[in-house]
Amino acid sequence: MTAAQPIKIAILAMGGEGGGVLADWIVDMGEANGYVAQTTSVPGVAQRTGATIYYVELYPLAQAEADGGRPVLALMPLPGDVDVVLASELMEAGRAVQRGLVTQERTTLIASTHRVFSIAEKSALGDGRVESGQLLAHTARAAKRFIRFDMAQAAEASGSVISAVLFGALAGSGVLPFSRAQFESTIERGGVGVKPSLKAFGAAFDRAQGGDDGEPAVQAAVAAPAPQPRHPAVRALVERVQRSFPEAAQNLLLEGVRRLIDYQDVAYAGLYLDRMAAVAAIPGDNQRLLDETARHLALWMSYEDTARVAALKTRATRFERVRGEARVQPDQVLAINEYMHPRLQEICETLPGGIGRWLMGSTLPKKLVERFTQHGRVIQTSSLRGYLMLRTVAAMKRWRLSTMRYADENRRIEQWLQRIAATAQRNPELAVELAQCQRLVKGYSDTHERGVRNYDTVMRAFERAGAALAPATLRELRDAALADEHGHKLQAALVQHALA
Template identity: 70%
Template sequence: MNAKQPIKIAILAMGGEGGGVLADWIVDLGEANGYIAQTTSVPGVAQRTGATIYYVELFPAEQARADGGRPILALMPLPGDVDVVLCSELMEAGRAVQRGLVTPDRTTLVSSTHRVYAIAEKIAMGDGRADHNNLLAHAEGAARRFVRFDMAQVAEDNGSVISAVLFGAVAGTGVLPFSRAQFESTIERGGVGVKASLKAFGAGFAQANAPAETEQPQAAALRPAGTARDPQVRALLARIEKDFPVAAQPVLVEGARRLVDYQDPAYAQLYLDRLARIQQLPGGDLQLLTETARHLALWMSYEDTVRVAELKTRAGRFDRVRSEVRVQQDQLLAINEFMHPRLQEICDTLPAGLGRWLLRSGLPRRVVEHFTKEGRVVATSSLGGFLLLYTLAGMKGWRRASLRYQAENGRIEDWLERIVAASALNPQLATEVAQCQRLVKGYGDTHERGLRNYETLMDAVRRAGARLAPATLRELRDAALADEAGKKLQGALQRLALDAPLQQAA
């Protein structure tokens, strides 16, 4: 670093991650060891639509005295003029690169590799997540040195916060002119959570000098059938090993595991029965089998009120919440759930005949609608609230008789028929039909909008028949995923002349 220039450090952190504490530590570190320090912050508009940028400049006090005055320090980082960038999350590293704060000639970038998904990523109709590997590649190419690992996990493992791990990681890089003892003395002077912070600092320091994380996809290990304790589960695994291609088995194992957890082993057997039909299609297309297996498992484990209640009353969830909020032994934990079931969701949970009757009824329907106008808060940490949801979760055994099951089962069978019909024309078209299941997800209004777009798309597939190219269906699906209201899909259908009946389009 240029002795005539200050050391310039930018910190990008979200709310609650201790970015301000980290900035204060760096200021105290500098001032305690012969540096003039200045810090400023520019807050983002929300925790996940814009992180706070803390900016610190450090200038040697001895150099300032030799120059006969005090240095003029900047209030904010400038593109191409930052020595160290610290990021509490991988997307923030991407934002720093995008802003030009990270340059290959001078910047050391230190970032956690975990993700906290942005609102735009969460509300996307499909998989709206930014590509993890692309973020890593851009950051690697932009920085002089890129130090990264999952700092959120390291902080959790050491009972501290991510700011302490970041502080340790930047110390471990050796990019700042201070010793480890000087860094640790800074934490000790803070006087708050010293023991846990020092432990997390030490872990971050050690990890900064470890080999960089390799972002290789995790290969799904196929569990040998003989290791499963339940005989029905062993039979499922044995059938997958015997009847399906090795390359597709990891997806099938995960799908079967999901459906055993969702319902029971017999339901997972139905899953394999359906896939056997796809496996037996002429040509035995592996991609078609794999994509159908992936999306069939998702559709068969649709979200309903029973599933929501089951997930909210699991012991593992209570343990996770206690861990996340760091409940002490002498503290009580209260968990409140906001529940707002609509009439349709109540009818969907009932036996099919009763559910249909209630939807068509007069006074009974109005009575139920009156009590569902407003949501209610259910305290699952209380005995009454827990028993209410636990009883609802106990209706899992009746799910096959419910109105929702009959509706979803019919849609799934229709989807599989469309895949089979499309495969006779083009296996790639059949794969695109299988991937249209991405539109159907969630519950309530989200499910209804996605299902409406899905049915519009399937109607276009039916009318176009052999005229429909796989790339065209992919384009239509992307349009549907880009706009849950369906306007972009309708525009694409009109542009491609697929919105008119077949006899008119011919």
């Protein structure tokens, strides 16, 4: 005769998402309805490199009494031995699969499809994000049943937290031997945030009952209407794009124009189109080259200097976004503190070219500035003083085109465009890979310095190899540079291809 087994539930949740509350709800519901219940937790690493795993086991009290004693319940989940896995985020669902907690024969997986990017994803020099479609496909194959939708959005709409949504989805799945009323009574007994929790619970219950698998409905693509700017100079740029460039590239080019007007002014956006016109004039079918150059040129021309960073940190939309994310109530005061640590390099780059280079090459003035900037400082941008301080820095964009930083970036951009044009004549695929090398140059301060160093290293290898360089080799060098901020993988790749 097979011995009775407890119901085994694993919960993977990040800090602040109510994973502990969810585990306590399940325990309370079990104990209130004739079950012996136990919960344990294994804390994850801080700063979003792993979630806390809460583990719950439920065993029928009547069966325990019939067995003549209390059951011995496990302290942590074992691979292949879990009935239900609840994951507060898609990557955590993937981690559960990786740990073997999800099996096709047994496990019901309930997960949110939204993403909170991990430290590894955020700190990658390139696009380090894991592709959500692959995660969904992998987890769907691993589970016996997979219930998923954007639970963070559902929690936001209900004014609650994701734990209440997960609890509702768990109830709606029907995998536990409890009624909806028993689930709801558990929330009510908690006595905290009952109304929004019940609202979130009900919405999630209906989604799970309806068999919602989180897949978005396929809708026919609707062409975006052409912009109709009121300013004559801006309208002239839009008309130039529509008149002088292939239709397939116009959306990218218009976005580049919009970005650069916001970054600097109309004339600067006109320079962008002048440069792109030269790329469009390259003979042959160069649509992909045109697209890649349009994207990366707009990004490079809107490089992040001190004026740009200050402007972004003091925008009204940013204050509104932070207030929304923090859920600030009308009677609450929001304070935003920014940690600023400008180095001598950034200060020199903000100055006119001649003055900046003089300061970088000086002795006593350089030491005085370095002493002043030795330590970072906190600026409260939500205060009048801090806000005006950064707005003053942001206003310095009017002198941007005369600065040392602009001279350096403009020189690199012109050299990059010349290489693209020359390479496209003999090897269009290599020219596309060359256009994508702009990805190496990004950010500001130390991040920008490392990126430029890697970019220069790759360009030297490109010049050294000449026409013999294969597109795949350049792509490999670029990916190696993006994979390692210290440049070790790039150096190894250079040695491998005899380009060191």
